[in-house]
Amino acid sequence: MTLLIDKLFANATRFVAVAILLLVAWIFTVLFQHSTEAIAAFGFDFILQDKWAPNLEKFGGFAAIAGSVISTFLAMLFAVPVAIGVAIFLSEIAPAKLKSPVGVSIELLAAIPSVIYGMWGLFYFVPIIRDIFGGLGIGMLTAGIILAIMILPFMAAVTRDAMNTTPDILKESAYALGATKWDVIKDVVIPYAKAGIIGSLILALGRAVGETMAVTFVMGNVHKISLDITAPATSIPVTLANEFTEADTDLYFSSLFELALILMVMSFVIIALAKFYFLRRTRKVK
Amino acid sequence: MATVIDIPSEKAIEVNNFSFTYAGASSPNLKNISMPIAKNAVTALIGPSGCGKTTLLRSFNRMHDLYPGNRYDGKIVFEGRNIVESKEDLINLRIKIGMIFQKPTAFPMSIFDNIAYGMRLQGLKNKTELADRVEKALRDAAIWDEVKERLRHDANGLSGGQQQRLCIARAIAVEPDVLLFDEPTSALDPISTRGIEKLVMELRDRVTIIIVTHNMQQAARVSDYTGFMYLGELIELNKTDEMFVTPAEKLTQEYISGKFG
Amino acid sequence: MTAIEKRLLVNKIVLGLSSLSALIGIGFLFWILYVLVANGIDAINWNIFVFEGAPPGYEESGLRQALIGQLLLVGVATVVGVPLGILAGTYLSEYGQKSKLAEIIRDISDIMMSAPSIVIGSFVYAIIVLPMGHFSGWAGVVALAIIMIPIILRTTDDMLQLVPSTLREAAFALGAPKYKVIMQVVYRGAKAGVLTGVLLGIARVSGETAPLLFTSFNDNFLNYDLNEPMASLTVTMFNYATSPYEEWQKMGWAAAFILSMFILSLNILGRLILLKKKGR
Numbered sequence: 061m062t063l064l065i066d067k068l069f070a071n072a073t074r075f076v077a078v079a080i081l082l083l084v085a086w087i088f089t090v091l092f093q094h095s096t097e098a099i100a101a102f103g104f105d106f107i108l109q110d111k112w113a114p115n116l117e118k119f120g121g122f123a124a125i126a127g128s129v130i131s132t133f134l135a136m137l138f139a140v141p142v143a144i145g146v147a148i149f150l151s152e153i154a155p156a157k158l159k160s161p162v163g164v165s166i167e168l169l170a171a172i173p174s175v176i177y178g179m180w181g182l183f184y185f186v187p188i189i190r191d192i193f194g195g196l197g198i199g200m201l202t203a204g205i206i207l208a209i210m211i212l213p214f215m216a217a218v219t220r221d222a223m224n225t226t227p228d229i230l231k232e233s234a235y236a237l238g239a240t241k242w243d244v245i246k247d248v249v250i251p252y253a254k255a256g257i258i259g260s261l262i263l264a265l266g267r268a269v270g271e272t273m274a275v276t277f278v279m280g281n282v283h284k285i286s287l288d289i290t291a292p293a294t295s296i297p298v299t300l301a302n303e304f305t306e307a308d309t310d311l312y313f314s315s316l317f318e319l320a321l322i323l324m325v326m327s328f329v330i331i332a333l334a335k336f337y338f339l340r341r342t343r344k345v346k
Numbered sequence: 347m348a349t350v351i352d353i354p355s356e357k358a359i360e361v362n363n364f365s366f367t368y369a370g371a372s373s374p375n376l377k378n379i380s381m382p383i384a385k386n387a388v389t390a391l392i393g394p395s396g397c398g399k400t401t402l403l404r405s406f407n408r409m410h411d412l413y414p415g416n417r418y419d420g421k422i423v424f425e426g427r428n429i430v431e432s433k434e435d436l437i438n439l440r441i442k443i444g445m446i447f448q449k450p451t452a453f454p455m456s457i458f459d460n461i462a463y464g465m466r467l468q469g470l471k472n473k474t475e476l477a478d479r480v481e482k483a484l485r486d487a488a489i490w491d492e493v494k495e496r497l498r499h500d501a502n503g504l505s506g507g508q509q510q511r512l513c514i515a516r517a518i519a520v521e522p523d524v525l526l527f528d529e530p531t532s533a534l535d536p537i538s539t540r541g542i543e544k545l546v547m548e549l550r551d552r553v554t555i556i557i558v559t560h561n562m563q564q565a566a567r568v569s570d571y572t573g574f575m576y577l578g579e580l581i582e583l584n585k586t587d588e589m590f591v592t593p594a595e596k597l598t599q600e601y602i603s604g605k606f607g
Numbered sequence: 608m609t610a611i612e613k614r615l616l617v618n619k620i621v622l623g624l625s626s627l628s629a630l631i632g633i634g635f636l637f638w639i640l641y642v643l644v645a646n647g648i649d650a651i652n653w654n655i656f657v658f659e660g661a662p663p664g665y666e667e668s669g670l671r672q673a674l675i676g677q678l679l680l681v682g683v684a685t686v687v688g689v690p691l692g693i694l695a696g697t698y699l700s701e702y703g704q705k706s707k708l709a710e711i712i713r714d715i716s717d718i719m720m721s722a723p724s725i726v727i728g729s730f731v732y733a734i735i736v737l738p739m740g741h742f743s744g745w746a747g748v749v750a751l752a753i754i755m756i757p758i759i760l761r762t763t764d765d766m767l768q769l770v771p772s773t774l775r776e777a778a779f780a781l782g783a784p785k786y787k788v789i790m791q792v793v794y795r796g797a798k799a800g801v802l803t804g805v806l807l808g809i810a811r812v813s814g815e816t817a818p819l820l821f822t823s824f825n826d827n828f829l830n831y832d833l834n835e836p837m838a839s840l841t842v843t844m845f846n847y848a849t850s851p852y853e854e855w856q857k858m859g860w861a862a863a864f865i866l867s868m869f870i871l872s873l874n875i876l877g878r879l880i881l882l883k884k885k886g887r
Contacts, residue, residue, distance in 0.1 A: 238520075
């Protein structure tokens with residue numbers, strides 16, 4: 061009897077664990093199956109064309125794909141220097157009294173739902189952009205900035221964790237040679253934690269690519285590529301959030317699923333790169 | 347009550363009524379220590395764990411300043427001034443007083459860059475001079491032959507003993523007057539330990555060396571003078587030959603005969 | 608200027624810049640926090656908890672349907688997701704260990720933890736909403752559970768691995784079968800850690816909006832039936848905030864405040880549990 065329960069328990073755990081792998085495979089399969097109609101209708105044009113006209117049954121995802129790439133790029137552009145600054149501040153500069161409270165509040169801010177960042181952006185940041193650049197105030201630039209602010213806490217926290225892996229004794233050795241704090245940071249801490257820092261930044265990038273709610277409020281959902289980054293635009297998550305409940309034809313749905321599939325593949329590849337190429341070593345060491 | 351002999355030769359450092367308190371400690375962790383450090387000789391600091399020998403060592407290059415709230419009282423006189431005063435220029439002090447740590451601390455860069463690091467910090471840019479001085483430092487640290495073919499390789503590829511000699515080379519490359527060794531062989535195998543000890547004895551002609559060690563035999567092998575510390579106080583400073591044969595203090599006698607520690 | 612003076616100057620400048628960027632970043636974050644608290648406290652009143660959604664202009668309008676819907680969705684997702692996550696985590700730590708299969712499952716769940724949640728929403732739309740023909744609370748539950756499982760799985764795995772193997776060996780040496788060792792020794796040793804993981808998992812899915820947009824959808828009226836579309840704080844917040852009516856926007860801030868406080872409390876509670884355990 062005990063033996064039977066023992067076996068049952070072992071198999072139950074294994075079954076559930078393997079089921080998770082199957083679930084992921086299932087997600088990809090379902091997304092792909094529902095994309096087939098759009099793939100058959102548009103082929104590679106889906107990725108290359110930016111004409112998105114539901115009334116004409118014409119769907120090109122280029123504007124959304126490019127919008128995802130550009131908004132994420134802008135977000136990284138704004139967030140990376142600040143996040144590294146915060147991480148350096150927290151791991152090397154801040155006095156002990158500040159380190160822990162500021163560090164913990166940054167971590168807690170990372171837990172605030174992205175929909176709230178989006179809401180803040182809509183009510184408090186859009187007017188500022190409107191005052192500076194004119195126009196509606198919503199668009200690629202606004203989305204990039206809100207996205208940057210949203211990923212900042214996560215990015216700063218993981219970058220700080222990576223920097224904190226540098227052994228004290230290594231830093232002390234540099235100080236013992238007459239190095240300044242900045243010398244130690246640039247010559248010892250950053251080179252030592254390089255893989256971890258890059259991995260953390262890419263991980264944050266992976267999150268930014270798939271982020272929906274922080275940008276949906278402020279992007280505008282206009283399927284047009286504009287050279288003016290203050291003009292309304294769209295991205296894959298924004299398109300999905302706005303149009304999934306409006307789609308009325310099979311081809312429309314299928315096109316949205318194809319966008320979802322592209323987004324899933326993009327974030328899967330980015331996160332896998334961060335995890336397996338850069339963060340593997342740090343994980344093993346722990 | 348402590349026995350501190352006078353040193354006939356020239357003194358590199360004089361510790362005078364020096365106390366040290368760690369941040370948050372209610373009473374001093376080092377109490378009223380006075381001792382001379384002989385120039386171009388090896389002074390060993392021994393004593394049981396927690397006796398304060400490493401704390402004292404780290405006061406000579408003000409390593410404690412990296413962490414807030416620590417307090418120095420009294421004097422450590424080096425080059426005629428009290429170096430534990432807050433106005434002391436720590437960068438120049440640390441250039442003159444180098445340090446070797448418990449574990450090898452190769453920086454995440456090439457062997458060459460590791461050795462050149464301290465010189466570059468001082469602004470040395472001339473490539474041939476850098477290369478010459480790197481070679482000299484590596485030769486002095488008796489590791490040149492092992493690494494000359496792979497100066498551009500990552501220093502972390504070296505063995506533990508090699509890395510520790512690399513760290514010594516890095517420290518002597520900037521030509522310090524004093525070298526602090528903090529249990530430099532505690533992470534090494536016996537053969538590497540021998541190599542480091544030999545190096546310490548070779549360096550003593552040009553550099554003042556203070557070495558903290560857990561190992562009494564090591565102190566006896568490499569040092570000219572030995573200080574025995576206990577509970578934050580200096581109990582005895584004596585010639586090494588005499589300390590291990592006829593110690594002046596009863597406590598020293600008990601420690602070196604293995605009654606505690 | 609000597610090389611050392613130059614270095615000292617560069618040091619000052621760079622450290623100043625770094626502190627400044629930290630100040631800017633932290634300033635932005637606290638600005639958001641301030642806006643959230645100020646608007647939230649301003650908007651919260653008793654009506655919110657007793658009345659359901661109403662068109663703008665009605666006095667008696669509240670968030671009851673969203674509060675209860677949120678609790679139902681997150682609660683049922685927790686009931687579904689936590690046991691599955693713990694079982695799978697148990698497999699990784701106790702059976703799979705360092706095997707290839709276990710490592711692959713770990714890697715894939717790591718990736719799933721950062722996967723775009725809106726894609727999970729479209730997946731659930733395809734497998735539940737389409738066959739059912741309408742939005743439903745169950746679809747929302749499944750979407751949230753899928754997001755939750757990898758989080759629970761990874762923390763369970765990590766926390767069980769922290770239990771010293773000597774403890775397991777001691778229990779085995781007394782002749783206990785493996786499942787009893789796991790249930791009575793390993794789980795007990797890892798209780799605090801796993802609980803923290805569960806709390807953080809709940810906190811994480813509580814803030815999810817994107818996967819609910821086209822699964823549980825929304826409902827202006829109170830509803831306990833998971834077969835029907837169901838309101839949630841997050842989706843309600845999104846709809847109200849993007850509406851042109853000031854009363855609705857205000858209600859959106861109230862929802863945002865309540866939700867954030869809930870999530871922050873869970874996070875703080877989780878930390879305290881871990882701290883307390885470490886303290887012992």
